[in-house]
Amino acid sequence: MTGFSTRAIHAGQEPDPATGAVITPIVASSTFAQDGVGNMRSGYEYSRSANPTRTALEECLAALEGGSRGFAFASGLAAEDTLIRSIAKPGAHLVLPHDAYGGSFRLFAQVYEPWGLRTDPVDLTDLAAVEAAIRPGETVAVWVETPTNPLLSVADIAAIAEIAHSLGALVIVDNTFASPYLQQPLALGADVVMHSTTKYCGGHSDVVGGALVVADPALAERVQFHQNALGAVAGPFDAWLVLRGLKTLAVRMERHSDNAERVAGFLAQHSRVSEVFYPGLESHAQFDVAKRQMLRFGGMVSFRVRDGEQAAVDVCGRTKVFTLAESLGGVESLVEHPGRMTHASVAGTALEVPSDLIRLSVGLEDVADLIADLDQALSG
Known part of the structure; x- marks a missing residue:
C-alpha cells in the first residue's frame, strides 16, 4: 500500500477475522482471557498494555508517518510527557521553539524544570541560533513545532535535523497543525513525530487524544515501556474515533x-x-x-x-x-x-x-x- 489515502483506510484495519466486519471493532474489554498461564491470546492481556482497537490506530499512524512504531495516548500532552520521560532524566537539556504552544511551554516550564530538565527557547527559523543552543552531551532533543501555534512560523526540519544529529541530539516534531497528509517529518530527518490527534487526525471535535510515531525501533521500545508504565493510553472508543477520522x-x-x-x-x-x-x-x-x-x-x-x-x-x-x-x-x-x-x-x-x-x-x-x-x- 503506497498511496496516502489507501494507507489511511486500510493500514492496521483488515476485516475482522471472526465476523468479517470491515470497520475495526471497538474492543471495550479491560482484560483478556489467556490460553494457559502466561500464554496471551494474540498478545493481549490488559488494555493499558495493549488493546486491539488501539493497535489498529497505532499501526495506521505509523504507516501514515512512515515510522517503525506508533503509540496512541489520552491527549497530546500525555504523548509529550511519555516521550520526555523516555528520552530525558533530571539534568538533561532541551531546545524549544520560542513560540511554542502554550500547553507545551507550561509542561516544560512548570512541570519539567522543577523536575530538573533545563530548557532554552530559541527562534527555530534561525539555524545559527539552533546550533548555538545545543549543548553536546547534554541536549537530548530539539523540540520542533512547525507550523507553530499561533504565529505559524515554519522551521526547516531537514536543516535542523542535520544540525541536531551532528551534535548528538534527537529531533522531535509536533506535526499537529500540518497533519501527516501535509508534512512528513520523519522523511525529512526527524526522529519522532508528535500529534494532538484531537485536532486534524480526529477531525470532528468529538475526541481528545495524542500520538507518537517513532523512527528508530530501539527508541520505540523505550517509548512502549513508558507508555505502559505511565498508563496515559487512548481508550478503545477514543482510538476508534481517531481511526475513523484518519480515513477522510x-x-x-x-x-x-x-x-x-x-x-x-x-x-x-x-x-x-x-x-x-x-x-x-x-x-x-x-x-x-x-x-x-x-x-x-x-x-x-x-x-x-x-x-x-x-x-x-x-x-x-x-x-x-x-x-x-x-x-x-x-x-x-x-x-x-x-x-x-x-x-x-x-x-x-x-x-x-x-x-x-x-x-x-x-x-x-x-x-x-x-x-x-x-x-x-x-x-x-
Missing part, C-alpha cells in the same frame, strides 16, 4: 487548505488587518521553506487587528459562522483570542503572543460564507 484526512486537509488560502488572501487585503500569518502567502517569512516541505499550507490562519486588543476581542465576539472556541482542526470553523484563551499561560514570558492577535481554524463550510462572516465581524 486527505480529503479534509485539501478542503481546509483551499478555504484557508482564500480566507488568508481576503484578510491580507482588509483595511482593519495589520498582519496575516499563513505559510501559503508569499509574504510569509518562511514561504519557501513551507513550499518545499509541505504538500499544502493547512487550515490555520492568524491575523492582527489594527485597533488593538479590545478590537480583536470584539471581532471574536461578532462572528456568526466562526464559533468562539478553543481547539482546532474540526470540520467547523473556530475563532479565538490566543492572548486570553489558549496562550494565557505564557502571558508575561518570552512566549507571550501579541494582544491584538486572532487565530482561526478554518473549517469545511462554504468559503464565501466564511469570508462574509469575517467581513461583517471586522466591519462592525
